[in-house]
Amino acid sequence: xxxxxxAHLDAxxxxxxxxxxxxxxxxxxxxxxxITELAETFGMTLTGMKKHVGVLEQxxxxxxxxxxxxxxxxxxxxxxxxxxxxxxxxHQLWDARFDELDRVVEELTRQExxxxxxxRT
Amino acid sequence: MNARSGRExxxxxxxxxxxxxxxxxxxxxxxxxxxxRIVFEAFTKADLFRRWxxxxxxxxxxxxxxxxxxxxxxxxxxxxxVPEPVAFFGTYVEVKPHSRLAWTNEEGGDGGSLTxxxxxxxxxxxxxxxxxxxxxxxxxxxxxxxxxxxxxETFDQLDELLITLxxx
Numbered sequence: 001x002x003x004x005x006x007a008h009l010d011a012x013x014x015x016x017x018x019x020x021x022x023x024x025x026x027x028x029x030x031x032x033x034x035i036t037e038l039a040e041t042f043g044m045t046l047t048g049m050k051k052h053v054g055v056l057e058q059x060x061x062x063x064x065x066x067x068x069x070x071x072x073x074x075x076x077x078x079x080x081x082x083x084x085x086x087x088x089x090x091h092q093l094w095d096a097r098f099d100e101l102d103r104v105v106e107e108l109t110r111q112e113x114x115x116x117x118x119x120r121t
Numbered sequence: 122m123n124a125r126s127g128r129e130x131x132x133x134x135x136x137x138x139x140x141x142x143x144x145x146x147x148x149x150x151x152x153x154x155x156x157x158r159i160v161f162e163a164f165t166k167a168d169l170f171r172r173w174x175x176x177x178x179x180x181x182x183x184x185x186x187x188x189x190x191x192x193x194x195x196x197x198x199x200x201x202x203v204p205e206p207v208a209f210f211g212t213y214v215e216v217k218p219h220s221r222l223a224w225t226n227e228e229g230g231d232g233g234s235l236t237x238x239x240x241x242x243x244x245x246x247x248x249x250x251x252x253x254x255x256x257x258x259x260x261x262x263x264x265x266x267x268x269x270x271x272x273x274e275t276f277d278q279l280d281e282l283l284i285t286l287x288x289x
Contacts (some may be wrong), residue, residue, distance in 0.1 A: 097174060098174050104173050
């Protein structure tokens with residue numbers, strides 16, 4: 001009954017669904033790199049690499065900065081961690097909800113048993 | 122030293138699972154320590170329902186909770202929020218005492234989801250299976266929670282990735 005809307009989360013996961021883009025994130029996790037370097041590493045054209053980096057940038061997973069003629073890509077890792085944490089929170093919500101439900105149900109069960117005992121005596 | 126106190130050990134807390142069943146469905150399961158009859162009651166009686174549906178960790182305050190758990194009956198939950206309270210509402214479409222419950226989620230207008238809950242007896246305990254079904258894959262993804270859980274299978278992968286990314 002309660003739905004949270006996180007459009008940017010969808011963008012992040014769409015970005016992560018591609019193995020090349022996951023590879024780019026891993027590569028950037030080791031060190032910053034230019035689009036040219038990334039294109040060479042992954043055996044792609046500059047245009048193809050620019051597209052992948054664009055998707056990652058849109059999702060907030062990568063930041064780019066142009067210095068002179070070189071565009072350098074860095075990991076925007078904080079966002080990624082936030083989103084992993086957000087998924088965990090969803091599970092935590094249901095887990096917490098069901099913990100409370102357990103408490104309510106156990107209390108009702110004890111109550112019923114007490115009532116039955118009273119009836120018998 | 123080995124003597125135990127007279128207190129009985131508390132009931133086991135069971136695991137909550139969250140899984141994507143298809144493009145349009147997310148499934149949550151949990152075994153609850155009590156009979157289906159009682160669990161069903163906790164889902165359908167407002168005074169009981171409000172005691173567990175909004176756990177403290179959710180950080181929200183429930184201002185009102187009305188449930189009319191009959192086929193065609195309505196429910197309405199109002200939460201305290203800034204700048205104004207937010208209502209979640211819908212209609213019960215299936216009510217089979219102690220075994221099955223389904224309601225629509227209408228606050229989002231078109232593309233609202235259907236929540237179906239089944240209660241299965243497991244030797245005095247109850248397996249609760251809750252399915253959120255969206256009319257389309259896009260609706261599930263737009264709903265956020267669905268999209269997040271849809272990717273629970275890649276979560277482990279994501280975890281690994283985070284570890285990789287986190288290490289310099």
